[in-house]
Amino acid sequence: MEVSDAQLDxxxxxxxxxxxxxxxxxxxAEQFNRLPAVRHSxxxxxxxxxxxxxxxxxxxxxxxxxxxxxxxxxxxxxxGLFDCAxxxxxxxxxxxxxxxxxxxxxxxxxxxxxxxxxxxxxxxKRSETLAFVESELYSGGKLCALATGLVAVATGRxxxxxx
Numbered sequence: 001m002e003v004s005d006a007q008l009d010x011x012x013x014x015x016x017x018x019x020x021x022x023x024x025x026x027x028x029a030e031q032f033n034r035l036p037a038v039r040h041s042x043x044x045x046x047x048x049x050x051x052x053x054x055x056x057x058x059x060x061x062x063x064x065x066x067x068x069x070x071x072x073x074x075x076x077x078x079x080g081l082f083d084c085a086x087x088x089x090x091x092x093x094x095x096x097x098x099x100x101x102x103x104x105x106x107x108x109x110x111x112x113x114x115x116x117x118x119x120x121x122x123x124x125k126r127s128e129t130l131a132f133v134e135s136e137l138y139s140g141g142k143l144c145a146l147a148t149g150l151v152a153v154a155t156g157r158x159x160x161x162x163x
Contacts, residue, residue: 001116001118001138001141003048003049003052003054005141007138008120008136011052011120011122011135011136012122014122014124015051015052015122015123015124016093016124016126017050017051018047018049018050018051018053018123019092020092022048022050025047025048025050025092026048028047028092032088033045038084041057042058042061042064043056044058047088052120052122053088053089053092053120053121054085054118054119054120055085055119055120055121057081057116057117058115058116059115060115064077070113071113073112073113073117073139075106075108078112081117081119081137082106082119082121082145082149083101083104083149084119085119085120085121085135085147086101086133086134086135086147086148086149087099087149087151088121089121089122089131089133089135089151090123090126090133090149090150090151091131093123093126093131093151094131094153097153098153098154099131099151099152099153099154100152101150101151102149102150102151103149104147104148104149105147105148105149106145106146106147107145107146108145109143109144109145109146110139110142110144110145111144112144112145113139114142115139115140116140117137117138117139119135119137119138120135120138121133121134121135121136121147122134122135123151130150130151130153131150131151132150133148133149133151134146134147134149135149
């Protein structure tokens with residue numbers, strides 16, 4: 001699913017711009033995609049767009065499956081995809097500051113069977129220390145789940161750079 005798909009018009013209309021030029025976004029995504037947890041999950045974070053974060057799971061492996069006694073993607077895996085997308089969308093609003101997802105609300109609308117799985121996320125509002133984020137998950141181009149969340153700037157311990 002392309003970032004220009006009309007299904008994303010509503011999310012795009014609410015989205016705030018990512019405050020990094022394209023070259024810096026691409027470099028940021030390359031570094032993030034090298035993290036062991038990201039590589040192990042089989043996802044790619046794509047930051048080519050100036051408003052929307054794209055998390056892509058191209059191939060579903062056996063360890064992604066479970067639930068409903070079907071070959072559906074496990075809800076915990078979907079929650080992880082949302083956490084990644086929302087977390088990146090919020091973190092990018094606070095360049096150079098350590099952040100993390102502090103709230104995540106999921107709405108599952110249909111089982112996820114088909115690849116690719118595309119998750120798009122955007123920051124829709126922010127304060128000095130909080131980003132309010134929204135996300136949509138598509139399986140084979142069909143909307144399957146929605147999520148909202150909060151990303152907070154870390155205070156006190158843990159403010160050192162992650163790379």
